[in-house]
Amino acid sequence: MSIKMLVYGSQIQIQYFSYKRLYPKILASILVICGFGLIFKKRKRITFLYISSIVLTSLIFADLIYFQYFRDIISISILENGLLLGPVKSSVASLLKWQYFLLFIDIVLLPGIIFKLMIEKENTLKVRIISTVVVLAIGLGYSAKYVYKLSVEQPNLITTMYNRIYIAETLGNLDFHVLDVYNFAYRTIKKGTPLPIGKQNEIKHYFGDNNKNSEGILNGDGNGKNLIVIQVEALQQFVINKTLNGKEITPNLNAWIKKSAYFDNYFYQVSAGNTSDAELMTNNSLYPASQGAAAYMYCKNDFDSLPKMLEKKGYTSIALHGFRGDFWNRNIMNKAEGYDKFYSESSFKVDDVVGLGLSDKSFLNQSLNIIRNQKQPFFSFLVTLSSHYPFDDVKNYGNFNTSEYEGTLLGNYIKSIHYTDEQIGMFLKKLDDSGLTKDSIIVIYGDHYAIPKNQDKSLYKFLNIDKGNDLNWMELQKVPLIIHFPDNKNSGIYHAYSGEMDLYPTLSNLYNLSSKYMFGSDIFNTKDNLVVFRNGSFTDGKVFYLSQLDKYYDIKTGEAISENSKILNEKSLTQKELEYSDDILNHNLIKKFNKK
Incomplete structure (x- = not known):
């Protein structure tokens, strides 16, 4: 998944792209997914991670296609208007590249490996809890650090999301989508909350x-x-x-x-x-x-x-x-x-x-x-x-x-x-x-x-x-x-x-x-x-x-x-x-x- 996200990062910003700069941010977000998976027993954990891989790969695939035309990233608000793509199917088809389907190779090959993993020895509940806490702490801690650093460098960027490309190329597209979901929920709540009279004036x-x-x-x-x-x-x-x-x-x-x-x-x-x-x-x-x-x-x-x-x-x-x-x-x-x-x-x-x-x-x-x-x-x-x-x-x-x-x-x-x-x-x-x-x-x-x-x-x-x-x-x-x-x-x-x-x-x-x-x-x-x-x-x-x-x-x-x-x-x-x-x-x- 880290490799796929790096590939996506290189596609949205080719001229100034740096694997070294982006990789730690992507790794931190991947660790959060892994951390949630570690709490489960082996069969459920593998199922959770496999489904997560399918979902994230599909998201990267969709992001790549969308970026090819709109030079932007898919967001919750855009998905609300997704039916608009219906009349322009030829537009979407013309943006497909065979290389994009290579993203799914591991999805196809993984099941054979997964069945072998399922028969290995299971970890105890204590080990699973400790592993979850440690990995989540590392992943969430570093993700929060990178998000905070960006908010200091670019005030209002995180809350307004006015430059989605910059956020994705700086934090990785997984953290971008997490922030997008958060902001969508926040805006929905805020929309129902009256704006202070002072701000209106x-x-x-x-x-x-x-x-x-x-x-x-x-x-x-x-x-x-x-x-x-x-x-x-x-x-x-x-x-x-x-x-x-x-x-x-x-x-x-x-x-x-x-x-x-x-x-x-x-x-x-x-x-x-x-x-x-x-x-x-x-x-x-x-x-x-x-x-x-x-x-x-x-x-x-x-x-x-x-x-x-x-x-x-x-x-x-x-x-x-x-x-x-x-x-x-x-x-x-x-x-x-x-x-x-x-x-x-x-x-x-x-x-x-x-x-x-x-x-x-x-x-x-x-x-x-x-x-x-x-x-x-x-x-x-x-x-x-x-x-x-x-x-x-x-x-x-x-x-x-x-x-x-x-x-x-x-x-x-x-x-x-x-x-x-x-x-x-x-x-x-x-x-x-x-x-x-x-x-x-x-x-x-x-x-x-x-x-x-x-x-x-x-x-x-x-x-x-x-x-x-x-x-x-x-x-x-x-x-x-x-x-x-x-x-x-x-x-x-x-x-x-x-x-x-x-x-x-x-x-x-x-x-x-x-x-x-x-x-x-x-x-x-x-x-x-x-x-x-x-x-x-x-x-x-x-x-x-x-x-x-x-x-x-x-x-x-x-x-x-x-x-x-x-x-x-x-x-x-x-x-x-x-x-x-x-x-x-x-x-x-x-x-x-x-x-x-």
């Missing part, structure tokens, strides 16, 4: 004292205009204005960018909720849940969401997505966020299937007819589907030649996003022909990454990056944000560092909304913006802190730098915002704030 005053969304340029420019937002599945920035074999990958988006406000340093900030997290941030400017998907865990909360704020201005709000309504709990979450109607798969004629479901071509065409019939002013929120991982429906993506990348994940992704770009281009043209663009602000952005970390070499090669490093990889986790104004106003490239948390505050300023509880900033009016990620990483456009490495990098030079007072203040602010956002979700504080 502290959080409420934070939004007033740190108001980053005061009136500025473009304030009210959207008044009376329709708002059309398109969240594009797995649209990453690296394909924008990129050519392959002399052909543009996203020609329609490239053309649209030239007559829009384009933000080229816009990061996705999703966590375990993936696409639903992007929807949460865009509609609420609240951080994703620390674990699991907020769309499931907090769908009964009150929100000061974008649809609710626009409703006060007389807007009708609709959400549209060509997949099942229960996926990511959209049929419930969209109601909680104030959408007047949610058009899901059952609302469309499924006449053309690409990838997981209704093709973007059919979805956007049918959505256009729905949008045209809306009473103005309206807010329409569309989520595309065809460019969903694993991008394996190549026969329906068209004939885009990816040359040397043909048949690879990257090559298939390029085909899929080229197809989606074509459909968006047709949609925008029809929207323009209908005259709606003259009275609408149109927003297009990507929800999350397309290329997982295990495909980094392929992406580096495609982008001509000789020696990619951790900073390079984080800088590639950008998605395009395009905001188009009537008559092509405010066109140009905006370089400010920003993220999905910032779109709602930006729209709030444009439409002069009365939104109060937003952690993001209006991109048009904020110079020194802090982009915070759910795992505790952050960047201010000059420095990038990578929490999984606990290192700071100068973005301009690419060199690692030391802490200073400014960076420490930003780190403290990062942790505070994540904590406050968790409190808001856990205790439904917006409802309480609005009552007061």
Whole structure:
């Protein structure tokens, strides 16, 4: 088991992995399992340890597969949402590697050895008790020591679990899962315990004292205009204005960018909720849940969401997505966020299937007819589907030649996003022909990454990056944000560092909304913006802190730098915002704030 856990540790952190550093932590956790087993008589002890081996091996196996795609570790909250994997079985299958099944070799071979052990002489109860106490004391003592040391080095990490990878690579994945179970139980109890009034007031005053969304340029420019937002599945920035074999990958988006406000340093900030997290941030400017998907865990909360704020201005709000309504709990979450109607798969004629479901071509065409019939002013929120991982429906993506990348994940992704770009281009043209663009602000952005970390070499090669490093990889986790104004106003490239948390505050300023509880900033009016990620990483456009490495990098030079007072203040602010956002979700504080 120690060897298996070391192998797992090496998979989640290859560049800075140290067997010598991790092994004592893993051994301590294994000793705890052994200690519990020693109290039993031989037959029961062997059965207990054998079953423990099967369970732990299966857990490592699942962790490896999950990490391949999500770059994260399975937690209790994620398992609560496990049914979400049902519609994407091909995604899971594509992540399997034959080497992973080697983990079970000892499970197969052990029974022959076990039967021989069962006939050996049995220990007395006294010996078993002493053995149990000694081994448990050693295992628990050292495990507690390592956990305490980590809590001192990284305050709040153990309680918030905001950086699961760092915990697992520091303590081993067995201790991580033990801490996860503990924190899940603690959060469940805490969720039912009212938050002290003093803490509630502290959080409420934070939004007033740190108001980053005061009136500025473009304030009210959207008044009376329709708002059309398109969240594009797995649209990453690296394909924008990129050519392959002399052909543009996203020609329609490239053309649209030239007559829009384009933000080229816009990061996705999703966590375990993936696409639903992007929807949460865009509609609420609240951080994703620390674990699991907020769309499931907090769908009964009150929100000061974008649809609710626009409703006060007389807007009708609709959400549209060509997949099942229960996926990511959209049929419930969209109601909680104030959408007047949610058009899901059952609302469309499924006449053309690409990838997981209704093709973007059919979805956007049918959505256009729905949008045209809306009473103005309206807010329409569309989520595309065809460019969903694993991008394996190549026969329906068209004939885009990816040359040397043909048949690879990257090559298939390029085909899929080229197809989606074509459909968006047709949609925008029809929207323009209908005259709606003259009275609408149109927003297009990507929800999350397309290329997982295990495909980094392929992406580096495609982008001509000789020696990619951790900073390079984080800088590639950008998605395009395009905001188009009537008559092509405010066109140009905006370089400010920003993220999905910032779109709602930006729209709030444009439409002069009365939104109060937003952690993001209006991109048009904020110079020194802090982009915070759910795992505790952050960047201010000059420095990038990578929490999984606990290192700071100068973005301009690419060199690692030391802490200073400014960076420490930003780190403290990062942790505070994540904590406050968790409190808001856990205790439904917006409802309480609005009552007061």
